[in-house]
Amino acid sequence: MNARSWWLMISVGLGILLNPLNSSMVSVAIPRLQHQFQLDYTAVSWIIFSFYIASAVAQPVMGKASDLFGRRTIFLTGLVIAFVASILAPLSPGFGWLIVFRIVQSIGTSMVVAVGMAIVRVHITEKQATALSVLSMFTSGAAAIGPFFGGVLIHLWGWSSIFFINVPFVTASFVLAWRTIPKDQPPASPANKLSVRQWMNRMDVPGILLFTVGLIALLAQLLSAKSSGHVSLFNVIAGLAGIVLLTVFVRHELSAKSPFIPLRTFASYPALTWVNLQFMLVNLLFYSVFFGLPSYLQLVRHVSEFHTGILMLSLGLCSLIISPLAGRWIDRSGPRPAMIISAILMTLGSAWLVILNPSSPVISVCLALAAFGISNGLNNVAMQAALFNSSPKDIIGVSSGLFSTSRYFGTILSSLLIGIVMGNQFSFEGFQVLGIILTIVALSLVFMSRRRMDSAQQL
Template sequence: MNRKELLLITAVALGTLLNPLNTTMISVALARLQEDFQLTFADISWLISTYYLASAIGQPVMGKWSDLFGRKRVFMLGLFLVTLSSSLAPLSPSYGWLIGFRIIQAIGSSALFPSGMGMIRSQITSRQARALGILSIFSSTSAAFGPSLGGLLLHYGDWPLIFLCNFPFIAGSFVLAWKVFPNDAASSGRASDMDWRGVMLFCVAIFMWLLFFLSLSDGYSLWKLAASVILTVWFYRFELRRSKPFIDVVFLRQNINVTLIYAQFILTNVAFYSIMFGIPSYLQRVQRMDPQQTGLVMLSIAGFSVLVTPIVGRWIDRRGSKPSLIVGTACVIAGALLLLLIQDDASVFTIFLALCVLGIANGFNNLGMQTSLYDFVTKEETGVASGLFMTSRFIGTILSSSLLAALFGESITTAHLHSMAWTCAGLGVLMFVLTLRLPQVNRPVAHEKAG
């Protein structure tokens, strides 16, 4: 890998880490925000869910825009929006304003992954798994580092620092992208090329599903479920008739492997983000840890994710994605079952052991899922495929916040933690089954075909 390629990867990595980092960094601050704005856990879950919702919608929209209007342009636009929101969020006069600025932040950071991945795949043609491994350390594992960094920032300041700490990453990404990204060709895309009615239907359907899942904490809402199903079917049938659809449902129907990868990634993120948001709140409320101690304990997930990711990248280059996913999904099951050992007076070692196994699972699954997706899509499809991949992530995170709201509600107990652990173990079993049916692909051959 030459110097220019390394700088390009670094530029993309510094940008793409902003979304997952800001997704989880705020988890340690939830208790503090509840006190500051006088909220219940169900209320504060809207701060998480709206960020997920905006990201779920923003990822495929920005992926399509990067394909239409140029990857460098969309990447720079995303950095600008994150800068704007990170500057204004600490000044929020109310909880509603804070949610609004977080939505802007989510949309801006959503532009960075699909445009950045499109840039990587077009500029780096050999050993892409290793390049994706470097990106995974920065982006996917930054989600695991979020609680640890958030805990340190809360210890030495207050929740506004969680937004202000974005600026070094923004500045580094902007300078490198400005220098090393090739200029976009003259744009042949037009705003009218965007399937705006499809986007609106997608937004309404996703929002309706969010309302349904968040309502589960108060009981089962039949009309919300019915409305969600009807809107989803309507969206699917509408996109089938479009010559330039927002989401190519024909492609998804014809390529079952890609569809199942998205489904598995949803399950992966339900389990991962349930743990990333549930454990910090549990440690502070039940185990009586302060934010700094909580952040240090959560560092076990991040540390082991980073440790295994380079190894996984080399393994995937030699053996393909499937073996790494088998190990990763097995670790999800094992780590979730280890959470059952945690009691009200649990030792730090017991908690650390369970989180280490879950960190290993995160490292194997994140890179394995990314490389598995690119085995089945061409370079020309990278932007929209990457956007849908991240939409799958945020559908999973929306489900995780709904699960936590249903389990924890007004209070958090060890029994609730164990219920979450059993749920995550069940999800791990489903992930393992989906992995076993995934075809084994020789990556060098796959890339030759994609090229």
């Protein structure tokens, strides 16, 4: 690759790391935000919850939008939105405004992620595998060091620093992207030549609205009912409305010409459905620990943000170290053995959380984190390989989009699970219950992986 290609790759890498960095840094900030705004754990968990809901919707939407407006335009616009949100979020007069700016930040970073990989694939024509592996290091590295980075920043300068730290990354990415990303070619059907109806059909605006409003209505009322300790008539009505809207969404997507989420793809390729289901459960497990353990350390064991970040670094480092080794193993043996080992490690790690107590030595916490870190490193490669094996080549782009959506569903469910189990106060007893639930989910993954491996061998 020439120098310009390297600079283009760095500009994209600095942009796409913003999403995983911001989603992971906040895990250490939950107790501080809870104290700052005088909120219970369920309420403050919306700082996590809102980010992933917005990302789950925004990334496939912005991928579609790039066909109308161009990838370079979407990438640069996303950086500007992320910059503005990062400046305004620390100035929020209340927690509600902080959630609003957090959602705006998620939309901005999702715009960057949605087109970043495509920009590299289109404009770097040689050694693409090397380029994509470097970008993967940006994203996985950001997620790995996020809790440590966040812990150090919060310890030194308070929770607002995890927003301000985005400014140098956004600025550097914007300057480099402006200079290195080639201008977009005029699309075959420019947005300004489409009628309002054509534009809405192309973007599937009704599907986007049904999915977003239905999901928020359903999940918000589940959290609200748990937080208040009782189920009100309003909770029931809003929850039922969410279910109805999601049902209508499914019917709409099955008949739409350009669906927001092409559900027929799942019906046509059952193996692809199972891969996405397993990926969702994997992320449910991983992010339940990723977000739950920092709160356990700080609220139950009274560990500082700084030392919590250091402990969480063991999870990220194990994941980073194992990923390249997993790639070589999976090249030789296929993804199934790695998926089984990963599920077993998650089972052991979840069971280990159940037997932890406030006086357990620190090394016990590190062992649980290491188990989940190694399993995450295996899954990063194994699940992607399983996706490619299960998906026909002619729909690999759609499959990759659905794969990302499955990741966000898993993270959303992890936030919901923690909120329901913990309720108003994060407690040691609640953490044990969480560990039991995660152990059951991990065991189901072991059986799913084993069954699919046996089926593959029979075929």
